[in-house]
Amino acid sequence: MTFVPFEMERWQSIHEHAVDLNLSESGVHPLTLAELVELADIERGALDGLLLEYVQSNGGQLLRERIAAIYPGAAAEDVVVTNGSAEANFVAAWDLAAQGGEFVFMEPNYFQIRGIAENLGVPVKSWWLDQPSWDADLAALEELVNEKTRAIFVCNPNNPTGRCFGDEFIAGVTAAAERVGAWVLADEVYRGAEHHGEETPSLWGSYDRVIAVSGLSKAYGLPGLRIGWAVAGDGHAERLWARKDYTTISPSALSEYLAGAALESRARIALLERTRGILNTNWQVLQAWLEERADLFSWRAPEAGAISLIEFRREVDTGALAEALRRDESCLIQPGCQFGLPRHLRLGIGPPKARLEDGLDRLARVIDSTVLADEQGVGS
Ligand SMILES: Cc1ncc(COP(=O)(O)O)c(C=O)c1O
Secondary structure (H helix, E strand, C coil), X not given: CCCCCCHHHHHHHHHCCCCCEECCCXXXXXXXXXXXXXXXXXXXXXXXXCCCCCCCCCCCHHHHHHHHCCCCCCCHHHEEEEEHHHHHHHHHHHHHHCCCCEEEEEECCCCHHHHHHHXXXXXXXXXXXXXXXXXXXXXXXXXXXCCCEEEEEEECCCCCCCCXXXXXXXXXXXXXXXXXXXXXEEECCCCXXXXXXXCCCCCCCCCCCEEEEEECCCCCCCHHHCEEEEEECCCHHHHHHHHHCCCCCCCCHHHHHHHHHHCXXXXXXXXXXXXXXXXXXXXXXXXXXXXXXCCCEEECCCCECCEEEEEECCCCCHHHHHHHHHHHHCEECEEHHHHCCCCEEEEECCCCHHHHHHHHHHHHHHHHHHHHHHHHHHHC
């Protein structure tokens, strides 16, 4: 079997620390350790005395209780703490793949689970959101799901569209799954990063075969802690934990401690407010930039996440454009060709405002010198 690489992650990991400006990130500008210590009122002595041991491998009791508190009806036993939501997705997809059958995968999406499934030899059917509204076609989902479907994978709020889906979506997805006894894995890592501040409902609690995945990387601005989690009922968390014994054993002791402090209710609210402030300020910047170029792009305003998906109104090689921007202007963006949308760009709106403005200036220069110059050349 040919190995399918994770093209988007590799593009980011090679270049994100080498460029001046990174607009490829989907989370807000991270906090420093000092900012987190202040915001969460952490005592310096507590950090100095922290034992750098292996912690409880599914996550310590306090952290699991704080995570469970975000999900009504969940208990600490329903939670497995992982190294990023990426590990939660991995152990869950690995476990579901071992049960046989097919996966149904919402698209557009973050391609991690699709790649894992393909690399494990699991057949994957794509369930595409409608373009350009990015509405969810629940009737189409019903048609895709059959007795072979082992699991439906959704991302809500969605990467890369920034759409948030509510109760009707949850009812439709769980009804389709329940009809055939399939699992639903809901990657909810952007939950809490809604621009309007109203938290997207979790799929948790809507059906007994739901695995809700999330973490601190996006809505909380703490990707370097590498703390994620899966919440799953009826002893299923235990199954995921058993898989995790083979991957990374336990979270880092330092990250677990800091994550516990970040999820204390007052600190959690402050972190989410910080995120919302950045997103609302920066969306205004991007929106103004787009409105000046409405003949070039179409877009739907994102509802959540530090991401915005914009579409060229004409054929453009977005891979070549992103490469020219990186090479000539030291600025990184995410070309849509890496996630099945060759005319789209995904732009991160999480950096400090001045850096976003600088990055957009550089993108405008490259568009002028490539896309628009080519067109003028053709016309002349
Ligand atoms: C939808 C989605 N899920 C999971 C991840 C992995 O994030 P992390 O492991 O940092 O929580 C990402 C990262 O971009 C993502 O966009």
